[in-house]
Amino acid sequence: MESCNNDEYSKDIKNMNLLYVANCFKDHSVKMIFRFLCSPDCNNGETFINTEKTNDIFSFVKLVTTRNCIIEVSDHSMGSFFKNWNNNIMQMISPIEILDFNHAGPFKMYGLKNNFIQSTHPTLNQIGHMSSSDNIEITFNNMGGTKVFKIIESESSKVTIISKGIQLNNNNNNSYYYGITRNEDIEKYYQEVPVHCEFEYGSGKIVVSATHWCNLNSVNTPVDIPSIIRYCTDTFGDEATQDFEYTLSCAQNDVEYNRIISDTVREISSGSRPVKKTKFNS
Secondary structure (H helix, E strand, O other), X not given: OHHHHOHHHHOOOOOHHHHXXXXXXXXXXXXXXXXXXXXXXXXXXXXXXOHHHHHHHHHHHHHHOOOOOEEXXXXXXXXXHHHOOOHHHHOOOOOEEEEEEEEEEEEEEEEEHHHHHOOOXXXXXXXXXXXXXXXXXXXXXXXXXXXXXXXXXXXXXXXXXXXXXXXXXXXXXXXXXXXXXXXXXXXXXXXXXXXXXXXXXXXXXXXXEOOOHHHEEEEOOOEOHHHHHHHHHHHHOHHHHHHHHHHHHOOOOHHHHHHHHHHHHHHHHHOOOOOOOOOOOO
């Protein structure tokens, strides 16, 4: 990435993908997102592959945030990022602390529509626009070991909270405690925690997420159908939109209708649409 700011060095890049990124980086009119998603390479939220690679990540973040861009960290990558944050290297105190317990199973996220719309992250922005209610509420089915964090108040960094959430109780939650045995710790497990937030770093923004959109279970608040149709078309194309509208028109009851809506919101927000048999390809 040193080549991003070096025109001469850029000429020697043979990898076309890297050359494209380097050219985009130099063009400040291009919006860039560098996504560090949850991965086994994050070693359960401890490091990025190893100590050397983890240090490389921080050097990379310091470099690319010399211009306006978004750094996204989520779940295990979030854990690796903030557990290894070095105040001296990063030249600021970390505003995020990873807690010593995890979440799993049913989880409710909530926030204000306007806060989502004002987010710098396009997916969060989409969620805001797809809601027809001022209050957004979504239920997730979190995978085991989902990281939990808290925000550390500091004069050096202002953190904007976009959403919060709570772990929901169910009959199987005892299997999700991951070593929690004391009653006071179990109470913490069910306390309200931040889910999405963002803060400025350099000339960019770091966006923090504790959720996986692919684990979205149900959208519990009213949605704006024209917005969903628009985002469905932008993400998957006209045929997918026709499929969505047709399937929605065939819904037999409110439960089925809400399931179709929730499935579509999950697909749009995660950017992943499973192959389906529809009236167009059946």
